[in-house]
Amino acid sequence: MAEGDSSAPSSVVTALGGLSESFCNRCLMRLEGRRDTAACRLITPLQPPHHDDDEDLQLPLCVCPDDATASGGYCGLCFGLMHLDASAAFQRALLSAIRRERYEDVHEASLLLTLPPNALFRQYVVKTFLESRHWEARRVVDLKEAVRWIVETTATSCWKGAFRNDADEGSCMPRDGFTLSAGGEGESALRVSVTFGHSGAEDELKDHFRSTAVGRKDRPSSGGGRGRGRKRKAVIKGVSLATLQKELGHRSASELLEFLGLQQESTDGGPGRGVEVWRTLLARVTDGAELAAIDMERDSIFITGRYLKLTRRLSQTAWFVEGQKKTASSVEEVIGLPLQEAFRAKTFKFHASGREDVDVRMLGNGRPFIVELLNPRRTYPPADITLSSLEAAINAHQVAVQRCGGSLQEDDDGDDNGDDTGEDKDAMAASGDATADVTADGGPSEVVSGLVQVREMRRADKRLMMHMQRASEEKQKVYACVVWTEKAITPTSLQRLRDAAPLTVQQKTPLRVLHRRSAAVRPKAIHWMEAEYINGHFFALRVCTQAGTYVKELVHGDLGRTHPSVRSLLDSPSDILQLDVLRLVDDEGGERQPGEGGEAALED
Amino acid sequence: MDGDAPPHGEKGRSSLGFRQLFPPFVQRYFTRLYCLDAAGCPGEDHYVLQHVNHLLVVGLAPSHPLVAAQPPPGGGQLRLRFTEEALASQVSGKRKRGSLSLKPETTICVCEVDSPSDADGTRHVLSYDIRACVNGDLVEVNERLVDNPLLLWDERQEGEGWVAIIKASQRATRHLVTSAEYQRRRAADMNE
Ligand SMILES: [Zn+2]
Numbered sequence: 001m002a003e004g005d006s007s008a009p010s011s012v013v014t015a016l017g018g019l020s021e022s023f024c025n026r027c028l029m030r031l032e033g034r035r036d037t038a039a040c041r042l043i044t045p046l047q048p049p050h051h052d053d054d055e056d057l058q059l060p061l062c063v064c065p066d067d068a069t070a071s072g073g074y075c076g077l078c079f080g081l082m083h084l085d086a087s088a089a090f091q092r093a094l095l096s097a098i099r100r101e102r103y104e105d106v107h108e109a110s111l112l113l114t115l116p117p118n119a120l121f122r123q124y125v126v127k128t129f130l131e132s133r134h135w136e137a138r139r140v141v142d143l144k145e146a147v148r149w150i151v152e153t154t155a156t157s158c159w160k161g162a163f164r165n166d167a168d169e170g171s172c173m174p175r176d177g178f179t180l181s182a183g184g185e186g187e188s189a190l191r192v193s194v195t196f197g198h199s200g201a202e203d204e205l206k207d208h209f210r211s212t213a214v215g216r217k218d219r220p221s222s223g224g225g226r227g228r229g230r231k232r233k234a235v236i237k238g239v240s241l242a243t244l245q246k247e248l249g250h251r252s253a254s255e256l257l258e259f260l261g262l263q264q265e266s267t268d269g270g271p272g273r274g275v276e277v278w279r280t281l282l283a284r285v286t287d288g289a290e291l292a293a294i295d296m297e298r299d300s301i302f303i304t305g306r307y308l309k310l311t312r313r314l315s316q317t318a319w320f321v322e323g324q325k326k327t328a329s330s331v332e333e334v335i336g337l338p339l340q341e342a343f344r345a346k347t348f349k350f351h352a353s354g355r356e357d358v359d360v361r362m363l364g365n366g367r368p369f370i371v372e373l374l375n376p377r378r379t380y381p382p383a384d385i386t387l388s389s390l391e392a393a394i395n396a397h398q399v400a401v402q403r404c405g406g407s408l409q410e411d412d413d414g415d416d417n418g419d420d421t422g423e424d425k426d427a428m429a430a431s432g433d434a435t436a437d438v439t440a441d442g443g444p445s446e447v448v449s450g451l452v453q454v455r456e457m458r459r460a461d462k463r464l465m466m467h468m469q470r471a472s473e474e475k476q477k478v479y480a481c482v483v484w485t486e487k488a489i490t491p492t493s494l495q496r497l498r499d500a501a502p503l504t505v506q507q508k509t510p511l512r513v514l515h516r517r518s519a520a521v522r523p524k525a526i527h528w529m530e531a532e533y534i535n536g537h538f539f540a541l542r543v544c545t546q547a548g549t550y551v552k553e554l555v556h557g558d559l560g561r562t563h564p565s566v567r568s569l570l571d572s573p574s575d576i577l578q579l580d581v582l583r584l585v586d587d588e589g590g591e592r593q594p595g596e597g598g599e600a601a602l603e604d
Numbered sequence: 605m606d607g608d609a610p611p612h613g614e615k616g617r618s619s620l621g622f623r624q625l626f627p628p629f630v631q632r633y634f635t636r637l638y639c640l641d642a643a644g645c646p647g648e649d650h651y652v653l654q655h656v657n658h659l660l661v662v663g664l665a666p667s668h669p670l671v672a673a674q675p676p677p678g679g680g681q682l683r684l685r686f687t688e689e690a691l692a693s694q695v696s697g698k699r700k701r702g703s704l705s706l707k708p709e710t711t712i713c714v715c716e717v718d719s720p721s722d723a724d725g726t727r728h729v730l731s732y733d734i735r736a737c738v739n740g741d742l743v744e745v746n747e748r749l750v751d752n753p754l755l756l757w758d759e760r761q762e763g764e765g766w767v768a769i770i771k772a773s774q775r776a777t778r779h780l781v782t783s784a785e786y787q788r789r790r791a792a793d794m795n796e
């Protein structure tokens with residue numbers, strides 16, 4: 001090949017000149033634009049799985065029979081990655097990851113592949129060089145595409161072999177048609193991330209790039225860096241795939257060398273001298289690429305339902321202080337743990353449409369929730385585990401509750417407010433079989449069954465969760481509570497409360513949550529209030545509020561920070577006992593008046 | 605009849621019995637502490653209610669000379685204003701500005717009251733600084749006091765006459781005295 005020859009070279013080896021010695025045969029084929037591997041087929045068949053402790057990935061040097069220049073280190077373009085299929089260590093690592101996670105119901109999986117950044121850098125360099133030699137770089141098969149193909153092929157065959165001769169073969173064996181591919185979007189899609197690194201990546205990139213702009217100041221760009229022997233480093237912010245593309249993608253060979261601070265020694269010294277600088281950039285490497293990680297994750301599964309909480313001694317969510325769990329149990333654990341187990345999920349997140357305090361019961365039609373099961377190893381539990389059998393198990397669950405009540409009251413034994421809801425009586429009766437126990441954290445607690453009831457459990461998707469979170473803002477809630485007043489009341493004086501509604505109260509973030517919630521004044525609509533006289537200092541209050549109203553503060557006024565309040569309306573210090581959520585008025589329910597009928601929870 | 609009974613009076617028997625079982629929420633949630641002679645001003649005692657979440661609510665103790673005296677008739681001679689720094693650090697709308705750093709002697713609000721005329725007819729203005737009492741960050745001031753300073757005299761247990769809510773470390777309250785100590789010290793003062 002002669003300089004200045006404008007006709008395209010007939011083979012990539014010609015175009016590369018002496019550079020081809022630095023590359024393996026498979027990479028030469030990539031550069032040539034060939035997508036088959038017939039000329040470079042495997043000489044090492046897939047190995048049966050070993051159980052070696054040594055999980056380090058030792059990539060073989062080039063194993064192609066016709067690759068005569070394999071000595072002197074790994075290929076300067078792929079660092080051995082093009083020969084992954086011959087690596088028993090890589091197969092072992094894959095098998096071990098597959099067996100460890102033991103995914104069930106796998107039909108397909110998508111591969112997320114990460115290559116060493118210096119390999120990507122070198123790909124830009126070799127393409128730019130080839131362009132300068134009139135070789136069409138767009139013919140080149142991308143390194144990532146080629147490695148992806150090899151990893152996909154290897155992983156698919158590993159997966160099929162992973163559970164051969166295994167007792168659990170039936171449940172874990174992938175079904176026919178399993179593929180690992182770039183696609184794999186779907187409800188139960190499995191994502192396999194394979195990450196490769198290279199020991200020299202950092203040094204090599206640091207050698208060519210500076211991550212700060214300081215260099216610009218040190219060396220003015222106007223001619224300062226052009227002096228012979230002075231190496232001006234290119235300025236680049238971080239080194240990522242996107243950065244490489246942006247900084248290197250559209251540069252010609254001389255522009256690239258100038259950007260990198262490497263001047264071609266001479267443009268008229270013959271082709272051999274011009275190649276030297278490129279040979280340095282693309283030299284073979286002593287170490288091969290390393291397998292940094294194999295991670296697998298599957299999309300979440302969502303289960304929705306509604307729950308009732310029939311106790312004043314159980315919080316909705318587990319309470320942690322400095323990483324230590326302070327609560328024996330919680331609604332989220334009672335519901336989430338059996339689901340986590342059934343789907344073999346890594347963990348779960350419990351999302352509810354609002355929340356009630358630990359000492360507040362959730363009655364009536366229950367509160368909607370979604371359990372998000374993260375990274376489930378199983379998408380379809382065995383036939384004997386159904387959502388209704390899980391529901392029954394949750395409803396019969398033995399719940400550890402605090403022996404003493406929360407902040408609102410000390411003792412609620414035998415308290416069932418009589419007129420709340422007929423439908424919950426059976427459940428309350430079930431709470432009779434209390435047995436004393438002490439929890440792991442030493443706090444007094446007892447174990448009671450049936451305190452959390454779930455219903456209408458079914459599978460859902462992520463969109464429903466978003467919808468639920470939005471909808472909870474628009475809902476109304478009906479509460480029942482017992483109120484104590486310092487001043488004596490009469491049935492007539494209570495009329496003031498009835499007449500006051502509907503009204504809007506200005507509610508500052510309650511003092512009791514002000515340390516963790518942002519401070520704000522929120523207007524909250526009180527749709528109606530019903531007060532029932534009990535005696536001179538007690539009455540039963542039912543109140544329908546806009547979602548997000550703090551009812552305890554609505555009653556006692558929170559040092560005047562919720563205004564008006566029951567306290568200010570009655571002009572008497574007031575306190576709240578025994579708060580229950582009677583009903584969440586769902587989207588379909590408009591504003592309802594008490595005694596309008598259909599409000600079963602409010603009738604005797 | 606019952607309605608006029610003080611919270612712990614003889615007539616309020618039903619409420620007293622209930623209150624023994626079920627103390628008011630200020631007692632349920634707060635530890636009551638006192639700062640005696642705030643900023644070195646003799647007798648200017650403040651109360652500091654420490655919430656279980658460690659937020660502090662500061663106000664004037666019953667022994668403070670301003671509230672120990674009868675409130676001025678009509679309240680017209682009473683002027684209360686918060687310092688500009690305290691008001692500026694309030695949360696306004698959704699925008700939260702940097703909160704004000706407080707020292708124990710930082711004045712949060714100033715209360716001026718006209719004294720009764722002397723024999724020669726001259727009138728004096730008594731001015732009291734209501735202070736932070738602790739090192740901490742100001743969370744909120746009770747702006748209702750500006751229009752209704754008589755709330756300061758509200759001695760009821762769940763009184764609305766507090767002045768400021770402060771976020772402070774637990775150590776910040778070390779120099780304050782307990783409710784029992786306060787009772788003992790101020791009772792002793794009265795007997796002298
Ligand atoms: Zn090869």
Ligand SMILES: [Zn+2]
Nearest residue numbers: 024027075078
């Ligand atoms: Zn290669």
